[in-house]
Amino acid sequence: MRYELTDLRLFQAIAESQSLSGGAAAIHITASAASYRLKNLELALGTPLFVRAARGMELTAAGTALLGHVRELLRGLERMHGELGRFSAGLKGNIRLIANSSSLNGFILPSVGRFLNAHPEVNIDLEERASREIAAAIAAGEADVGVLAGEVETQGVRWMPYAVDELILAVPADHPLTREAQAQPGGVRFGAALEHDFVCPGRDTSNVVFLRDTAHRLGRSPNVRLHAPTFDAVLALVEAGVGLALVPRSVAAASLRDGRVVGVRLAEEWARRQLNLVLPAAGKLPAFAEAFAEFLLGDPHVAATRDALP
Known part of the structure; x- marks a missing residue:
């Protein structure tokens, strides 16, 4: 049974990207070289590791078992390099x-x-x-x-408290929710925000996934007028009056400080969040x-x- 560390790194890269070409690019070899190495690895192990499916390269049962071992092996190598790195200058x-x-x-x-x-x-x-x-x-x-x-x-896993943040509604200065917030010092209900248009980051960002899932729990869907590439672009669109945005206070800090947008607190407990x-x-x-x-x-x-x- 003969194979190299490069073969195992390639196997992990293909598994994580679900693509032969993606795995090849991740370890900086050509797709043809990756295909050759993968076939040799499967021959050495005596079992197929992937099947081709509509969504790309999917692991077989043997491949799934191998992936856990490969991750542990490569982590061990990283630890070894880290220990040896103590004898040279700096972190690597x-x-x-x-x-x-x-x-x-x-x-x-x-x-x-x-x-x-x-x-x-x-x-x-x-x-x-x-x-x-x-x-x-x-x-x-x-x-x-x-x-x-x-x-x-x-x-x-181990975990420890990292930071504390708050999700707020960033709105234009003349937005109806600013008046509602003045009448409700404890914050407005999220359902009230869903009566208005939103601007958001990209469709697959965790911010949008959270917004959509939270709205769905209320039996609603947010009306998103536009998905912008960055939070800075989202806040600029809020300032322009296109819609409101659900954003972390830490992200909106500069815009709030400069008065470009207004921050409206939410009444829901989930808006105050511990990051771990x-x-x-x-x-x-x-x-x-x-x-x-x-x-x-x-x-x-x-x-x-x-x-x-x-």
Whole structure:
């Protein structure tokens, strides 16, 4: 049974992208070379690892079993490199980070920029996902560090409070909800917001998924007039009077401070949110990834928000 680490890295990349060409691109080889390596790996293991389906390359039962072992093996290699890295100057390695849109846009990106500038030998793969998916992805080895909103009940992970934020309605200054908010100091009900038009980030962002799911629980659907590429664009459209937006207060801070939009509080308890940082079980991260997690937690702006925790 002969195969190389490159074959296993390719197998994982194909499994995660559900595409032979996507997996090849991820490890910087040609599609023809990837096809050759995959066939050799399947021959060496004596079983098919993928089947071709309408949605792309799907794992067989054997492939699913192999993926767990490969992730654990490659994590072990990263830990080994991290331990050996102590004998050379600086941190070196690759970190996979997944986060929901609130934490990503409100807190994480400035921290990531400072960390990368301080550690030029570290690279970060950054992906946005819905909060409900993140802890399970960390437990499954799909990423090293996760940040999500809400409870963490998944086995096989560690978690710690990261930051506190609040979802608000960003509205134009003359919007009817500003008058309603003045009459209701505790905040307006989310159902009242659904009577008005929305502008939102991209359709598949965690922010929009949350908006849609929350509205559906009330038996409603938000009327989204436009999906903009960034939160900055969303807030500019709110300022222009196109609609209102459900956004984290941390993301809208500059627009609120400058008076470009008005922040309307929501009465629902879910609007006040604790963001949590999630890591694999103890001992499963290389030193440079642990250092990155500590850097995120230690950011003074982030740490200051935790004073609101009970």
